[in-house]
Amino acid sequence: MSASSRTIEHVGEWAVEIEADSVGEVFSSLAATVATAAGPPSQEWSDWEAISLRARDPESLLIAFANELISLGEVHETAFSELSDLDVRLDDECSLSCRMRGRRVHSWLSPLKAATYHGARLRGEDDSWEASILFDV
């Protein structure tokens, strides 16, 4: 399975586009991307943190997950980059559960304040998925 992400131009903020061959890889790629902004990593890995999220639609789930990465990361000074036991459901009610961990950072330097709904997108099927998300910096 593979995924790619790139940051794109937006005056004042930070926009990310992701392409992946599964919806799970979208979320894994998002975690890896947010983790790159966290700050210089140490050698120390955090414990696994279990999270469970519900949202009314796929975009809201994407944003909720991104915000969980930022806020939990800031609290624990950890760049959460690795997901395990990931279960993503995009039904009438969307949900995500997983365990995540990452390297602790020497100092949390991430400029990302939060993910926004502005232009948020998550769509795809089978082995072709794409997402975009704009972060306030």
Added chain:
Amino acid sequence: MISARQGATVHARPLRDDLREIGPNAFELAQAWRTDMRAPLIVYADEELLGPMLEGEALVQLVNVATLPGVAAPVCGMPDMHEGYGFPVGGVAATRLSDGVVSPGGVGFDINCGVRLLALPLTHAELGERLEPFVHELSRSIPSGTGRGGSLQLTDHELDALLVEGSPHLIVALGLGLEADAHHTESGGCLPGADPAKVSKRARDRGRGQLGSIGAGNHFVEVQAVEQIADPLAARAFGLAHDQVTVLIHTGSRGFGHQICTDYVRRMDERLSAYGIQLPDRQLSCAPLESTEGKDYLAAMSCAANYAWSNRQRITHVVRSTARRVLGSSDADVRVVYDVAHNIAKMEVVDGESYCVHRKGATRAFGPRCGDIPEDHAQVGQPVFIPGSMGTGSWVLAGDDRSIERSWGSACHGAGRSLSRHAAKRRVTGGQLRRELEARGIVVRCPSPAGLAEEAPFAYKDVDRVAEVVERAGLARRVVRLRPLGVIKG
């Protein structure tokens, strides 16, 4: 005229010919331009500042703001307006208490991000070679990065008290300031109605250890000198003299405020259909002012506003301590000129009716007859600050009475970005920029070279042009120009 499908995002963008010049540096877009608009727009700009607003998404976003339920005329764009998410940065919108909504996006994630100006008891000439040690000691004493590292660790009880009482709590209970500091802070450094019970545990966890820190991005502490006096009477009222050293503090509510905005945008988004609200942009997520969600948000937002004022008060205390050590000044010698918020929603009464005035990247600019300003400023108007970018000047202005009818008593908050952060980093490295600034005698302290490059002067609009437009539009008038001597960035 553009028709809007309800619930759909409309991408049509106003053209220059759609705008009608209605006064000096004031352009109106009629309410009839789009069928879902509930109020006209007035954009304060000149032709050069207007160009990027028309080419980008800022004006479209302002049109979207004008669709909010209960929004009153006019919805305003400030001269530094640029694209945000939902609300543009540099947007002002007032909603009626009777039938209007409150939108967390109209405040921003960094609730009560704002600016405080301190006046020191010496001139640049008298400061002399102590400039570099002063800036260096400030950078060592004020935590700049994000995450933990605030200079004040709080228990739950202390945090609750601060959230309810604002900066006066730090002054009275913790001895971290002077009574005059609160008198020279917008709203006395405290928004009433704050309720810590409306704040999530996650917000508390993020904010608990961050008080007394600047944060990243475009936040900074800058040492300056008064370079030019445009209004001698107002300058005297503000206590500013030629070549006087000042310190400008730009920071907000840190992760605490960010989390509150995140929590309530999500909560309101989930309840939009229950209130029959359809929006062209979900980041405009909102709730009726009289609803549970609306009231809870205002109570939580007030906590964040009070946190931010406390943050700037704590940093003021550190500046005083540093000035005492390095310059030999007393605490009373370092005076708060004023402290203004530029991301906030406040209940204000205009012509006998109550409104929720959202200022997103905009500051209050009350004139002499508007009230709620310190006695020593009452003859000239409330101080307004327009910080430029690093290496350029900043302006201190005085609010104009005409701002109430023209912009809900508002002016802009800065020079406004013109280039993305990535574009700025492509043009210059942090090291190059540091060398350029230092070659001009500006002392620079910044932990992140990339962060420095993102804030390069060319990434921002011309602050002198922005200040001139604010004055010509009758929102505030120029008082003094400050030039940077040293900058500490997050």
